Amino acid sequence: MRLGILTGGGDVPGLNPCIKAVTRRAAELGWEVIGFRRGWSGPLNYNPDDPEGSEEHLMRLDREVVRTIDREGGTVLHTTRIDPYWMLEDNLPEFLKGRYKPSDKGTVDATPHILRVIEHLGIDVMVCIGGDGTLAYAAHLGEQGVKTVSIPKTMDNDVHGTDYCIGFSTAVSRSVEYINALRTSTGSHERIAVVELFGRHSGETALIASYLADADRAIIAEVPFDPARLAELVAADRMDNPARYAMVVVSEGARMEGGERQHYGEADEYGRKRLGGIGQLLGAELTRLTGIDTINQSLAYLMRAGAPDALDRMVAKSFGTLAVQEIADGRTGFMTALRDGKYATVPASLCTEGKKRVDVAAFYDTETYRPRIAKVLGKPMFFY
Structure with a gap:
């Protein structure tokens, strides 16, 4: 099994403990983990026709790489707010410019490239950690046949479908x-x-x-x-x-x-x-x-x-562990969640189906x- 993992949107304390939990539990099962740098910008800028030149957009994760990352805040994978579904032509990497027909709004959908990258790298499941935007795109990939797992994070705690978000x-x-x-x-x-x-x-x-x-x-x-x-x-x-x-x-x-x-x-x-x-x-x-x-x-x-507090460490590690546990049991297409004080999973698309407000x-x-x-x-x- 080979997992892909990324963090998108704003950084929050707790991302690194989550990355570490996914990597360590995957390693115990003998799986590989490939991190994409800078959120969805990672696979967007990875060129399958130039794998050596594209290695900078990846971070190969193992127990040694993640050993101490949970002691700090932020995300070792870095992050951006890029949405491959809605890109301006000028913001595409050079090797993708001119490949896609613009929509009426002048944007292009680079999802075919993302699908190609995931297939090229042999990724079996994508683990996506983010807020509404990142997880909405993960749900979109799920509709295209990609096996995905979503983990909610946002310091506003406003992802629909979970009582709590990392950060x-x-x-x-x-x-x-x-x-x-x-x-x-x-x-x-x-x-x-x-x-x-x-x-x-x-x-x-x-x-x-x-x-x-x-x-x-x-x-x-x-x-x-x-x-x-x-x-x-x-x-x-x-x-x-x-x-x-x-x-x-x-x-x-x-x-x-x-x-x-x-x-x-x-x-x-x-x-x-x-x-x-x-x-x-x-x-x-x-x-x-x-x-x-x-x-x-x-x-x-x-x-x-800064570093996460005890609650964010607990939830981040537990969400990461839950994600791998479910993948090992053959389940994907879900978002990890806290519901009524208990760890749970909900359909990945649930985050797009409502608004969480006071x-x-x-x-x-x-x-x-x-x-x-x-x-x-x-x-x-x-x-x-």
Whole structure:
């Protein structure tokens, strides 16, 4: 048996322990593991007609190669957000340019090349670790006859079909740590702090981090907010605090009532701009409306930096072990998952069939902009 493995999308702590678990368990079974570097960019840039020149896009994995990788965050395989199903001609490797007919949107589907690479390398099963985009393409390959296994990771914890994704716990832990650390400067100057967290469409990270750090207010991606009402609440929070400061947490994907999500920079090859900047905008509004200076802090990549915490190590290793266990039993076409507190598998296509968002009615007070966690009996470990 020969496995292929890759990591796609944003990096999160826990990817390396997962890679290590897959490799070590495969080695125990006498299997080979070939890692593709830089997500789907690896097989996209591998040229079967020039295998020696294409070796840079592979990483041959064995017990010695992965021996210490779980001690660090990130991914030893590196990662990109490339989607072979939707490529601009200019972004194809030179040897593929001109081979595919562009769609009406001007993009090309390089899937035939990916299929050729997998066949050329003799890969029996592809193990794909990623978020919605990476796993959606893995499901697409499954429809083309490739045996695939998907492993969900995202610090937003928003892959549909699983209660938990690799990277979420560490992102929340980092956020709580920095929110509380920022209290010293905010309190020293008697200001309002606005802490912006990653969370494009799901506000679960902001909800849980603000709940655990006991922030005064939390603005999540699912609920548009009224800056005037928020300003009134936060000003009162500050006055109620003997140290005369207040803490506000906001998802990067949040927006004001009647407003748009904040973006910055140039659009990528898929027409997407980076989200971010709502924290600065909100801070300026709070200062304008209250007359109180704000401290604006975007945690951004600090949330996904460094080594994974114990929970992410546990889930990552268990997902990797589960993937190989199921492959050994002859099963593919699934995504590893946590369901009702237990390890499970679900169809790989399930990640494309819905959206995982905060259950606002159950866990968030839209009037006070705070988590509302009054009843927990029977509720999921992470509120969503």
